Amino acid sequence: MIYFVFLIRTLINKFTTFxxxxxxxxxAGPPPHGVVPTKGAVHIIASRGYVDFVLHDPIAADILNWTRKTAVPDETFFSTLNHNPSLGVPGSYKGIPETDGDIKPFLARYKNWGERKCHGKRVRGVCVNGARDLPPLKDTQQLFVNKFHQEFHPLAYDCLEELLFNRTRDGHLGLSIFDPTFYTKLGFVKNKVGR
Structure with missing residues (x-):
């Protein structure tokens, strides 16, 4: 049993370190509360319980203070809370990072880093979407889009607002039904700490 726990700890360290x-x-010195620091995206989707933990739990405050000494605090803080199930953060991940058979998709945001043509403009490698960048968004599974600039191609932002309005209206009227299957099958949805 002790060997198994050591092996699991080694796997967590290896994959998060990798x-x-x-x-x-x-x-930054050793992290508090024996957590294994991890790096993740700055854009997150969080449950109400997760947010409450972040705002009110002294352990979260300790980890936040520790991450202030790191090179990228925002990419370390949220991911570390999410990938240390021993903390019991509601909605966090209780599986072994990057070993559950699928790589976690960037579900929080759609961002074009160059994998698709950018019809708008690129700022620090990220596409600032124009109207001609919108067609792939109608079928995306990400929940948010990055990036729009209000003063650049405002029509693109208006069109996206109209798409969201139409989807909301159609759902309310029963003209379309949201299918959650894709989301419910994701490893990090199935392997989360309870509310």
Whole structure:
């Protein structure tokens, strides 16, 4: 049993270290509460319980203070809370990171880093969407879109608003039905700490 726990801990360290760029927190000292620091996206989707933990739990405050000494605090703080199930953060991930058979998709946001043509303009490598960048968004499974600039191609933003309005209206009127199957089958949805 002790060997198994050590093996699991080693797997967690290996996989989070492999993708985490540990030099980001090398000078911060040991993390509090025995957590394994991880790196993740700055854009997150959080349950109400997760947000309550972040705002009110002293453990979260300790981890936040520790991450202030790291190179990228925002990419370390939220992911570390999410990938340390021993903390019991509601809605966090209780599986072993990057070992449950599927790589977690970037579900929080749709962002074009260059994998598709950008019809708008690129700012620091990210596409600022124009109206001609919108067609792929109608079928995307991401929940938010990054990036629009209000003063750049405002028609694109207006068209996206209209798409969301039409979807909401059609759902309310029973003209379309949301199918949650894709989301319910995701490993990080199935392997989350309870509310």
């Amino acid at each position: 993708r985490a760029n540990t030099n980001r927190w090398a000078d």
